[in-house]
Amino acid sequence: MGFRAFYGNRALADEYVRGFEAKVGAHYFNDQDTVELARVAVEKLKDTLSTIIRKELEKADPAAETEQEAEDRARRAFFRDDVMSAGQVGTGVPYEELLQKGNVRELMTAFFNAAYYNSNTLPSGAAGSVDTLQKKVISGAAERALAAEPTPMPTEDGHDAAPGNERQRDELRRVGRWLGSHRRRAVSWLKGFARDPFATGNVAALSASPRYQWFTLMASVLGRRTIGGDEVQPRTPKYYADAGTPLGELEQRFVARHLDLAEDERLPDGQPLPWREGAVALRPISNPWSRRVRSFGIPVQTGISTTTARMLLAAKLIGLDPQQQETFLGALMAWMLPGKDHTLFEIQRGAGIAGLRIDGRDPSSSRYTFVDAYQNLPGKPKIGDVRAMADESALPHDRLYDDAMASGRIAEHGADWLTTVHDVFDEYVDDPDLANFNAMYEDFENSLDHDAGLTPEQGDAKRGWRAEKEKLESLKKVIDLYREENGLSVDEFKLLLSKRHRQALTAWTGPLFPLLNDAMKYRHSWNPAKRLLGYALFRRKVGMMVGEGRILAFSYASKMPQALVSEQFERAKQAPHSAAEWKRYQNELPALRRRLYEEISWQSDMAYDALQQLPKVGKESKPVMVFRGERASAGVGVWRARRSWAKGRRLRQLLSFSRSKAIADNFRDGVGMGLLIVAKLVGKYARDIAPFSSAVHESEVLLPPGAHLAPMAEGEAAEAATAAGVNRGDAVFVKEA
Structure with missing residues (x-):
């Protein structure tokens, strides 16, 4: 989905997104699991370099004592006297002190140095290090040294304890094959395809879709420009402190030494820092790629993050497993988001080049939006935890949706039917056992004098109480089943969806459905x-x-979107035979239609977003059968409908099913009419929206865009027909694939 409407007010959207992304960076910066993983990554890289250097020294002089020299050289690769680079701590810091005291920025900068940055010439003009991972892979020393290493025993946490594991060897061989391949040499004249594993072109070439990633990457950074010296507004210690990512002790000492201050002297809050990063160094890009991406509601800063792709490639080359790589991505966010090097989307897009999937989703997908980016954060925090990072627990698109409602751009929230649905839902979550409601209902019944007869007002009140009781009991039955299937407490159920999400889903099942x-x-x-x-x-x-609406006696229950109902519409309804009144309404209809289309944009995006928060339906071990009825004329109509399902479907829109076959039969005009589709759900795509539907009794299940339904094999279909109590020849049988 694009969330195009959400980004219509670009300045406000950017403000909300930037504020949230800063909080995400601060979250990972201070998250102990992320800090610990950064230490593990540094230690693994050091062990890898030490092993490679030791093998090189042993080859040069088999009789020499090489252990300590290899260790010392490997450690030196992590330090660099470059005050123009954020997070540097200088060369005078012991390695053990870096591990013990370093924050995420200092640790990730050290990893960055030893992976490839220290290969570059120093600002002083001195040559860079020859002991970086980049140099060792280019020379082939890494593959030669680690290919012969025995696979170490795993530690108690299940991770390999030392370099040389199978995962690391496979990655080194894969990279080595590409660097030595004829295909790379054939394009080596192009920028980015030198014999260097971290060259931009090679990083893209090592991805699952090289051409797509390479051209997209190049398009994203086209026209990237630096900010001139006179325009630079350097960051200060106060900036990082306010962002929740304060300078660490080691980087403060290094900067103080550069500024000729005493090493134990604290940097003043307003002291301009010498380094240039992110928005301080680079102008926001403006090129065809950025304009196209922005048009789909995705904020951009400086293009896809190649640093993310390179660092994750380095993480693979030292043997981090997929779970560790995902946590490593969190460390990269802590490293780059506070300095506004990239947006969250650009960082995750770079992770997609490196082949990292987050919660099973590919950030390189064209359907991956900026809302997906901050709802699929590394480490898979619960949505409640993600929202806790946001202002007033509202994510950026939540706040934009609220603004649209406040400004009247979303009209449907005031509809009578929707207000009723919200009220009933809120009544349940505040009184899940209905004890308070039943007590009030009993008090009302006791207040009536049935022997003397009821007044018309009392009769209306009694019917209202009974209708309310039926609604609540129906909703309670559905929600209790929903909670039982998904193991949710009442409080956890309340947190599944915000009121904004509930509104959008209810709107989907109400007047705006078609x-x-x-x-x-x-x-x-x-x-x-x-x-x-x-x-x-x-x-x-x-x-x-x-x-x-012109012909029928109309009400909101008959599916008239509220955005189309104006004062002129009401006047025209009062005079149905007045051509002049209807002509005046037709004249204002284009403006009303545009307003409705904008609301459709908001509601469709928020409804899709709501689905992503709900538990999936079914499991491989315990599938759930659902039903869908489609109208079709007898004979040719049914044949065509069956044929359209013969090869399955990749959905481009929401598709509705019901747990109840009777509901599906109603939609196909009765048993034996039209076409019945029976789907087996195994927890891949479908979400149960029954508690949030405007028609709770329909037990509705939705499959989102992108879901794939494949036809069942004959034997499987026969079993499904028996399990569902359906005649095999009366239905089409499909399953999530």
């Missing part, structure tokens, strides 16, 4: 022709709604 689904199908297409087609279909459906 418009929302087409919006999901066409509005986010990269193809302009399809987007135009989507808007044409939208206009057609609006015309049909207005036409029905």
Whole structure:
């Protein structure tokens, strides 16, 4: 999904996003698991370099004592006298002190040095280190040294204790094969394809889709420009302290020494720091890639983060496992977000080049949005934990949605039917056993004098109480089943969705349904022709709604979107035969239609976002059968409907199923009519939205865009038909694939 509407006010969206991203950076900067992983990464890189250097020394002089010299040389690779680079601690710091006292910025900078940055010439003009991982891979020493190393025994936490594990050897061989390949040598004249594992082109070439990653990467950094000396506004210690990422003791001492201050003297809060990073050094990019990405609601700063891709490649080369790599990505965020080197999306996009998947999702996917980026954070924190990082527990798109409601751009939130749904839902979560409600209902019943007869007012009140009781009991039954299946307490259930999410999902099941689904199908297409087609279909459906509104005795229950109901519409309804009144309404309809389309944009994106927060339905070990009824004329119509499902479907929009076959039969006009689709859900895509639906009794389950339904094999379909109590020849049988 694109969240295009959310980014319509770019300045405000950027403000909200930047504020949240700063909090994400501070979260990982101070997270102990992230700090510990940064130490582990530094130690593993040191052990890897030490092993390689030791093998080189032994080859040169088999009789020499090499252990201590190799260790000392490996440790020196982590330190660099370069005060223009953030996080440097200088060469006078003992390695043990770095490990013990270093914060995430200092540790990640040290890793950066030893991985490849220390290969570069120093500001003083002195040559860089020959003992970086980059130099050892280029020379082939890394592969030669580690290929013969025995695989170490795993430690208690399941991770390899020393260099030479199979994962590391496989990665070294893969990189070595590419560097020595004819294909790389054929393009070595191009920038980024020198014999260097961390060259930009080689990093992209080592990805799962080299051409796509290379061209996208190059397009993203096109026209990147530095900020001139007179315009530079250097950062200060106060800036980092306010961001929740204060300078560490070691980097403070190094900067103080550079400024000719006493090493134990604290840097003044307003002291300009000598280094240049992120937004201080580079202007926000403006190129075709950035404009296209921004048009889909994704904020950008300086293009896709190649540093992220390089550092994650280094993490693979030292043998970090996938779980450690994900935590390492959190450390990279702590390292880069406070300095505004990149946006969160750009960092995760760089991680996608390195092949890292976050919670099973590929950040390189064209469907991966900036909202996905901060809801799929490394380490998979619960959504409640993510929201706790945000202002007032509202993520950036939540705040933008609130602004749209406050400004009247989302009209549907005031509809009577939606208010009723919210009230009933809130009543349940405040009184899950209905004890308070039942007590009040009993008090009301006891207050009535049935022998004397009820007044008309009392009769209306009694019917209202009974209707409320039926709604609550129906909702309680659905939510209790939902909580039992997913192991949720009442408090955990309350946290699943914000009120904004509930509203969008309820809007999807209410008046906006026929418009929302087409919006999901066409509005986010990269193809302009399809987007135009989507808007044409939208206009057609609006015309049909207005036409029905002119003829029928209308109410909100009959599916009239509130954005189309104006004062002129009400006047025209009062005079249904007045052509003049309807003409005046038709004149204002284009403006109302545009307003409704904007609301559709907000609601479709928020509904999709809401689905991502809900538990998935079914498991491989305990599948769930759901049903969908589709109308089709007898004979050719049913044959065509079956044929459309013959090869399965990759969904481009939300698709609705029900746990109840009776509900599906109603939608196909009765048993034996139309087409019945039976789907087996195994916990891959589908989400149960029954508690949040405007029609709770329908037990609705939604499959989001991108879900893949494949036809079942004959034997599997026969078993599913028996389990579901369905005639095998009366339905099409599919499953999540």
